[in-house]
Amino acid sequence: MDFDRRGFLKLGAVAAAGTAIGPVAAAVTGQSPAAAAGKRLGMVIDADKCPTDCTACVDACRKENNVPRFTEPELDMHWIRKIKFHPKGVEGAQERSFPAMCFHCENPPCAHVCPVAATFIRPDGIVQVDKHRCIGCRYCIVACPYKARSFVSKPVEPAEDGNPNVPSRTHGVVEKCTLCAHRVDEGKEPACVEACRATGQEAMVFGDLHDQASAAAELLRTGRARQLRADLGCQPGVYYMGL
């Protein structure tokens, strides 16, 4: 057979269709593992119960997960942070706050863009990073709408009094909130939620959003909780009240 220009064009068209089908098929038919397992771990956070000067959740997270503090603010890593907010253009508006961490989306853009599938969704809905597979390309940081991810941009010495139950870290990879998967797997709550409760505020409620008996699901049923940037379609597992 004479394999001429037309033949090559056909081959090119088939190849192009092949590369396009993968993502489209995943988008149309893909069912998230969380949905398959019927479990959806998540959180409902009430901004009305979150004092602007309280950082209990942030401190607890840093301690639990050995997240170091870098002196350079632009390099510093944040698994959870307190966001202060007030309406744009309103003179003298009261400043309020809420904590933000990885929202463990059902359609996580970070996992979609990860070239080596180092970011994946556990059957219970937790979005995890395999730090032994991450190549450090940082596409996930660029793609995450919630600024949930941090790159370890310099060598970190392990803290002497650090928590031995979490993996050690190396520079050159991306990491983020794990929803304290190591604690959750032992039947405990994430460290931030526990710390919040200890302050007496109980602004953060953790649980299985699909379990109708859970406190988190009960809060969702009030109809007052909403996701941040729901318009993007990422389906975050963290909901907010009082925003």
Next chain:
Amino acid sequence: MAKIKYTRIGGDSGAYYGFMIVSALVAALLPIAALTLYVNGHQVTGMTNQVPWGMPIVMAIYLIGASAGSLVLSAMSTVFGKTEYKPFARLASLLAVLLIVAALMAIILDWGRPDRILVPFFHFQPRSMFSLNAILYNTYMAIGFLYLVALFQENDLWSKRLGLAAVIIAVGVHSGTGAIFGFVYVRELYNSPLLPPSFIAAALSSGTALMIIILHHTFGATGRPFDQRYITGLGRLMGLFILVVLYFIFIENVTRSYAPKNYEAASFLLLHGGKYTFYFWGGLILMGLVVPAALALNSVTGSSVRWILAAAWMQLIGVLMERYLIVIPAQILPLELLPGMEITSDFMDGQYAHYSVSLVEWMYALGLFGVVAFGYGLAIRLWPMLPEEALINDTPSAGADGAAN
């Protein structure tokens, strides 16, 4: 057309050794920079958790773009039947391969863990443009190399087949590169369906500019007869490609500026973005596009080799700025976490980020140019890449007569 005789360059002049020594020294900056980065982490760069992509990514997409332009020039004779360009087919495909190799270096050495280079071979994510591009870039590199081999074998049939395959894959490579950014729907300055095609247009214009400069200097330095009408012809081609780039940039920015939700992003780039606005209007639009297009397409300057060379240099620098403006400003703008609210945090939410190219990144970028220059110098010394002469058969055509100045 008479059979073209390709020969190696002599490579024993002081100028050649000078060129090679300087190229090698500049190329050595790349491993030094990459090692510094690997050992100390990205803290040695201007990249941060606010701006995770910096100069290495800018360089990667710049080199990928220039590679396409070279490849298209090479394919002009083998695939599109423009036989007058045949003398440069080998040279141009050599450059295409060298540039994509350098681009891959730019990408991989910028990873936090370049030692995990084999991981992408074993783990694939079909929704990730990086994952798809890994396939496209490697296929493109391999086919480019085989095409070069076919050219050396003087196998016209396979040159044509492989040349066409390379052109088709080049379209995929450049669309895929544009899509890395175009698909990021959360950042207004990235998200655009026009990025893939406009990426191809700028690839063609900058690739042609690069060929103009390389042909002029290579033939000048080796003293081989060279018809200056090649330069004027390529100059016109570059001018037309630049007009397409301008059109895409115009449409993209007008569309973006139309929606009130994008006012902040659009005005940041176009009006109040400080150095970014300056790079956009002064560097890209004026120096990189309007002036070189005017010079290349004007009948007086467009027939002067000197003016076309100036236009080509301006275009090359302009497209580097365009690549910089694709990558960086979108990361400078704060993400809209809570539309309608002013937000602040210790993680710099709600603030404009800062980025400036660090010394290590300049070394990295220069080193990549050095690698290409050294590879080019070495290849034309080792293998017969260059024709002994490049003269257009005179079947006089209107418009080309006054070209050879």
